[in-house]
Amino acid sequence: MTISIWRYSHLALAVSSFLLLTLLSITGIILAFEPISQKTQPFGVNGFSQITLAKSLPALRKAYPDISELTVDANQFVKIKATDTNGKNLDAFVDPLSGKVLGTTPKENDLFETVRSLHRSLFLHEVGRAIIGVTAFLLMLITTSGIALIIQRQRGIRHFFKRIVRDSFAQYYHVVLGRLSLIPILIIAISGTYLSLARFDIFDIKKNSIKVDFDNIKSTPVRKATEISVFKNTKLSEVESVEFPFSEDVEDYYTIKLKDREIAVNQITGDILSEVVYPKAVVYSNLSLDLHTGRTSIVWALVLAVAAANILFFIYSGFAITLKRRANRVDNKFKANESNVIILIGSENGSTYRFAKAVHQQLLKQGQRSFITELNNYTIFPKAEHLIIITATYGLGNAPTNAAKFFNLLKKYPQGQNINYSVLGFGSHAYPDFCQFAFEINNFLSQQTWAKPLIDVHTVNDRSPQEFELWAEAWSQQSGLIIEASADLKMPQKHKLKSFTVSSNTATGTEDGAFSVRLKTKRLQKVTSGDLLAIYPANDNRERLYSIGVIDNEIQLSVRLHEHGLGSGFLHRLTVGQKMQARIVYNKHFHFPAKSPEVVMISNGTGIAPFLGMINQNKANVPCHLYCGFRHSHSVDNYKAVLNQGKAAGKLQHLRVALSREGNKQYVSDLIARDPDFMVNVLSTKGTIMICGSLAMQRDVMDVLEGICKTKTGKGISYYQSHNQILTDCY
Amino acid sequence: MPRFFKLFCLFAALFMIGQAASAQTNKYKCMVQMSNYMGDGAYVVISLINSKGAYEKTLYVLGSDKKWYNSLKEWHKFYKAKPTNINAITGASVTGGDRSVNVIELEQSKINAGYKIRFESAVEDKKYNVSDVEVPLTTEGLSAKTEGTGYIRHVRFSAN
Incomplete structure (x- = not known):
């Protein structure tokens, strides 16, 4: 991976030269004030x-x-x-x-003199100069690798000056200041390197001496110095020095040294006796000196001082970042082949490690044999029951460096037993390809026969503790192992619960046990369809989550009664007017898309719950198409009223129903497979597909969509997932 | 009488000292033209050498940082043994290809009397030349151009 090469070289170069760079930066800052102090002297003249x-x-x-x-x-x-x-x-x-x-x-x-001597030779003469030259060259490489890293991070040179995602103080300002001052620093490094090389005669900066043919010197015609044309055509500002004739003898002449040449002028006739053009290297040397010292401009001298100060900051922040990254390394108590929970991490700069470690520690505390490692260390895990994959995405939807080999390893090592997996993606919506790599892993795993999805893929935007908690709760609920996100991530321990009043309950239900509960609460405006309701049926830490559909300003839960179901049993027993305590979980990633021109909703069973609410709340009449699957035709009856009302009001355009135990015995994925052009059209016109229901249904639908997209658009389904065009909330 | 004699002696002594101090001196412009060597500015010291080949007087020093004076080894021995105030006859060091023109003072009596003017040169981390140029202190010597053997290409004098 080129990314890691750049990063390792950036770090290795910095480590190898930071002591000298610190010294050079400090002395450099002091020296920048020399031209400033000189220029304020009153020795200049107007014009x-x-x-x-x-x-x-x-x-x-x-x-x-x-x-x-x-x-x-x-x-x-x-x-x-x-x-x-x-x-x-x-x-x-x-x-x-x-x-x-x-x-x-x-x-x-004297101060400047001593500091300069330290700056260019460490008081070590030639040896010191060589060391400084090498350091300048290293700085050049550090800057170059830094530019490469910024380009990688910003996904291409075009986005070079776009917003930077803030991870931590050191990381943020390392990058922000880096891209502002890398040009001056690169100039400092290049000019410094050039000056050092010039010093060691690498370039031909030997000036030839003026050769004057004394036999042919003329003493007529006599011209006044004010009339000599070369004098009239040369401005003082172009001149470095003039040596006046040593005596009035005709053989003594003016020597005029310009920036790029030297000319000898007959003091009597004004003839040009000889002209020597300096090698280009001399001009470059002078330019390097101008750029490196800021001697020609106060503004540039100040820029150099600031850039040198920035180098000091980079040394500090660079080490802060590195130390933080190293601190993220964890030791495992258990070996990979004896652990029942495997946590795999894909992370470029280690910030996701903090979350993964929190999960790891909690599992260990509960006596679980948890093993944490990088995705690249994937292998056979003979005792594994749970696989948790926590990964960031790097570059244009690429794998982070320590996860680059994962897909190949996954093909190479099929697990021998069934393992429940859960993928948690970390990313930021500031980047267009939000969590794409996590989606890819999830889709890839779903195709492995041994891999059983425990919960739907989750994402965390900008390290949001709430979103992480959402995953932790979902995972705890399904696995029976408790992860309290709060303990290690500094969140309020106790959730504030709200009071809800039951306004209706169709608990009589249908044959397959589906029923709807409606709840009222004060101040409903903060809730919208797609959010979740967390209930605590036994008043302990056991929490159950249900999708919310907001219908006519009430919360509607669509539930199926399970035998011995803790949550569904509790809800089933609720009677009208009864009060209950619960908590709203903000679930932004599954809200009705604000800007989408067209929305396809796909559900099975009670997964229809949020969609019922969304259709009800669709005041703007955005074209909505609902594809829902049920077992029996009477299952639909529960929702008929709301759906018909939506259709009549233009809030729902089409309704397609698949029945799995009656008639054609279709699944909802069969309905999708029937309308490939429509699906592609929705996706390619920036429309959205939302999926809610069981993970098995999600997998079937995603397989169908993947096939359709691959053949019709050439883009994988993860592309649309990462662009928020395919939203899922399955269980 | 003895008192008068003493007073006379004192006056005589004072007169002679004054006479010695105001010995006839002439000013000369002295040009040092450097060759195109590579490296830092050269330190050059111009000294008056007597007929025995020993240092007698420092005429001019090109180079102002005293910490480099020990690189002009032979002259530095003389200077250390008999330190004199050379502030008034100190100028900047000269880099390759440049020239330096300075005014030096020469006693009339030393000309054509077997004395020489020595140009001694040193460059940081480079060769030291005890005698880069030696010009016999004669009328011809002062009017000719004398080629150097080290960092100095040539030197010239002219009466000021």
Whole structure:
């Protein structure tokens, strides 16, 4: 996997160089203030960029007859070397037009001098410079791998500056600041590397010396310095330095050093005696120096200082992330081949580990032999009864690094006994392919003969504790093993229960024991169809969940009475007017889609419950098509009233009913298989398919849909699942 | 009388000291043109060498950071033994290809008297040249261009 290569190299490079990078960043920040302190000196002149050599050189030579040299520094201050009227050496900043002294050359600041020496050679001369050069190169690689990681994380370069999902402080700002400052940091790294290489003569930066043919030097025609064309055409701002003729002898000439060349000019005739163009490497070296030191611009110097400070933050946050990730490693008490609960994890940065570990710890506490490992370590689990798969999705619906081999392993190691599985996907709706990998695993497992779905696939958006709890409750209910999500994830222990009043109960029921209970409560507006009602039939921690359909502002539960059923028995016994305590579980992923143009509802048995409510609440008359399956025709009678009312009001377009024990003996999946074009049309026009009922029905329907989608659209069903176009809530 | 004699002696001594101090000196511009060597700025010291080949006076130092002075080994021995204030005759170090023009003072009496001017050079982590250039302190020597053997390409003088 390329992802892990980038991440490992990013980490390995950082670990190998962080000490030096810390030192270099701190010294770099200090050095950034050198150009800033220099530029605030009052040695500049107005209109500097307009001054030509023809204006400046003769004036300066008149003011200082024995001027030997003029330099234009990075701050565009003009410095000369000459002798003053007392015959003393003069080394000062001057006005290039009048020669007026603006200030003497300040002594190099000892602090900057020492810090610079530390910054570029660690006081170790050549050895130190080599070490620094290597460090700069490593920084370049770290930055490059960092860019690659951001591109991976953001799914392509086009989304580079899109929103970043917040995991933790360190992770979030590592990425946010990373993409803001990676350009300056990359520039620092490249220029630093270049300067180091240049230092070790890797590039040809040897300047050729000017060769003047003294035999052919002419002393006529005499031109005034102000008339010499090369002087008139050259601005001071293009010049690095000018060496004045050593004497008035014709053999002594001006040497003008520009950024990219050096020219010798006859002081009498103004002829160009010789010209040497510097190798390109010299120009690059100068550019590197400008970029690395910020000597030409205060703004850039400040940018560099901020970027260097960011490097310090990256070192801190990078290690914080790594340590957190490492802390997630767990030791198993039991071996894989002796454990009855197997927890498999797919996680890219370890945040899902926290949840998986909580589950693992709780199971261990209850004396279960729980084994936790990565999806890539999947193998034969001879004693396993439960398989819990907790996985994130990475990139464009890809497997996380530690789960990449899972599908191959799954094919390779079919389990010998039946195992109940449950898949829990972690993800964020900020990404388009929400939990796609989890859906893929769930669909793939459902095709294995040994794998029995215990509960429907669940997802957790942005690590929502409520959604995690939803899964934990569903799983506990079906497995009989208690997972209290609250204990380890800091949630309120006791749920606040609400009071409900029974307004009707059709408990007389039909032959297959289906009945409906309607409940009233104050402030119903927070509840909608698709939410769940958690009841506590025995007033203990045993909880049962039922799908809610909101009909005429009342909660309707559709239930089938099971023999010895704890929950269904309790509900069956309820009488009108009776009060009961229960809790609403917000189940956002199965709400009626707000923006969908068309909705297909598929149910069997009491799975029709939320759909009854949704149809009733469909005030906008979004085209709805209900495909429902029952055993007998009289099972439908229970719901006839609500359905007919919906049809009459235009809230329900079509109703298709499959009866499994009468007439054609059809299943609801047979109805779906009959309308392939319709299903594809709904999906390809951004419509939604909602499925509620038994897991067996869900598997059949999904198989049919998978076949239809694969042949007609070329996309797997998990694509639509991850785009919230196929919603399931099965049990 | 003795008192007068003493006073006379004192005046005479003062006069002679004054005479020595104001010995006839001339100023010269001295140009050091560096070759295109690769590396950091060179430290160059210009010294007056007597006829026995010993250091007599420091004329100019190109390079201001005292911590590098020990790299100019021979001169540094002399300087350490007899430290003098060289602040007024210290300039910046010179990098490859550059030149440095400075004013040095030479006593008239030392010219054509067997003295030499030595240019000693050192570059960080590179070779040290005890005598990069030696110019005989004669009228011809001061008017000619003298080629260097190390980092210095040539040196020239001109009366100021």
